[in-house]
Amino acid sequence: MEYNAGNKKITIKDIANHADVSIGTVDRVLHNRGEVKEETRQKIMDIVNKFGYTPNVLAKSLASRKTHKISVLIPDASDNNPYWDMPLSGIQQAAGEINDYNTIIETYTFNATNERSFNKIIHEVISAKPDGVIFNPVFRESSLDFMELLDAHQIPYIFIDINLENGHNLSYFGQDAKQSGYVAGKIICRALPDGGSILIVKLANHKVITRHLRLREEGFNNYISKKQPVNKYQIISTEIDLLESDEPDSTLQNIFEQHRNIKGVFVPNSRVFKVASFLENLNNKDLLLVGFDLIDENLKYLENDTIDFLIGQKPEEQGFKSVMAMFSHLISHKEIPEENHSPIDIIIKENLKYYINTKRNDRIKFQ
Numbered sequence: 286m287e288y289n290a291g292n293k294k295i296t297i298k299d300i301a302n303h304a305d306v307s308i309g310t311v312d313r314v315l316h317n318r319g320e321v322k323e324e325t326r327q328k329i330m331d332i333v334n335k336f337g338y339t340p341n342v343l344a345k346s347l348a349s350r351k352t353h354k355i356s357v358l359i360p361d362a363s364d365n366n367p368y369w370d371m372p373l374s375g376i377q378q379a380a381g382e383i384n385d386y387n388t389i390i391e392t393y394t395f396n397a398t399n400e401r402s403f404n405k406i407i408h409e410v411i412s413a414k415p416d417g418v419i420f421n422p423v424f425r426e427s428s429l430d431f432m433e434l435l436d437a438h439q440i441p442y443i444f445i446d447i448n449l450e451n452g453h454n455l456s457y458f459g460q461d462a463k464q465s466g467y468v469a470g471k472i473i474c475r476a477l478p479d480g481g482s483i484l485i486v487k488l489a490n491h492k493v494i495t496r497h498l499r500l501r502e503e504g505f506n507n508y509i510s511k512k513q514p515v516n517k518y519q520i521i522s523t524e525i526d527l528l529e530s531d532e533p534d535s536t537l538q539n540i541f542e543q544h545r546n547i548k549g550v551f552v553p554n555s556r557v558f559k560v561a562s563f564l565e566n567l568n569n570k571d572l573l574l575v576g577f578d579l580i581d582e583n584l585k586y587l588e589n590d591t592i593d594f595l596i597g598q599k600p601e602e603q604g605f606k607s608v609m610a611m612f613s614h615l616i617s618h619k620e621i622p623e624e625n626h627s628p629i630d631i632i633i634k635e636n637l638k639y640y641i642n643t644k645r646n647d648r649i650k651f652q
Contacts, residue, residue, distance in 0.1 A: 300333060352388070353416045359392070359395075359420070359446075360421060372446065375602060377604075423495055441455050446458075447497045466504025470505040487525065492526045549575070561592050587634055594631060
């Protein structure tokens, strides 16, 4: 009996027909249940290997009596950190998709400027005894402690948005931070070929500058340094605490008074709208402004030409895919690539509407 799978995904029924056995026999072989003659078992496995059969993850989860629990730890979205609404949207969609498959998602949020908040959540998560964890390791030392606890309890974990080296994490979902900074540097150098002063503005509550932001700045500086022999750029870097009532305007005002030759501004996170608001009030649209992320607060400044370039990374997909990857791993022990980098999208006013149409769909479409 010949069977040609072609482009069609082979099923258990196809394997049973090809091996001339019952579906139940195939199921016992695939799940190592019950006694099957070695000759029959080998025949079935030869067909499985030949046609590349992979079990349906969702069907497998329904067959299991165990309920899996995935804990997700991410910063809370506030006025100063609206970015996190986007990965949360993807996480919630993934939770909805696997809700009927014996898997629940428990989402915990913490204050990204308060390490105590993160530490409190850590102990809540461990007490909840999850089967898998997805978290944003914004606080390095506390994250290392958390990773030790997870390893000790044999709980697999995935990083989202920030990647830490030398961990035992299954995977990382997020942008290549250094490369995205390098892209930003190339944009500014191409737009400002004659050199000049470039201001790097790092905005955070309590000046909590994450490793992710530092890598973006490093990538940015790497490209600028590469162009220095030809184009003379002066780099000015500042860190601003957004919790101060008069910031970022106060610091920016002082910098622009001291440095009259600033031609470009780079903000290595999603809070570029804070700088855009200052520049709009300053009535200076001649400055080149580059920042990150397609959050609603940034849109109007891109549309009115105050922000010139936004670098996007599809954070909804990061949230969605990290949950689905952990789900697949728990159900079928499927291996996940160690690094799942998001795209480095360059968004300008002229192509913004295409991104908005995708972003504002009632149901996000993921490939």
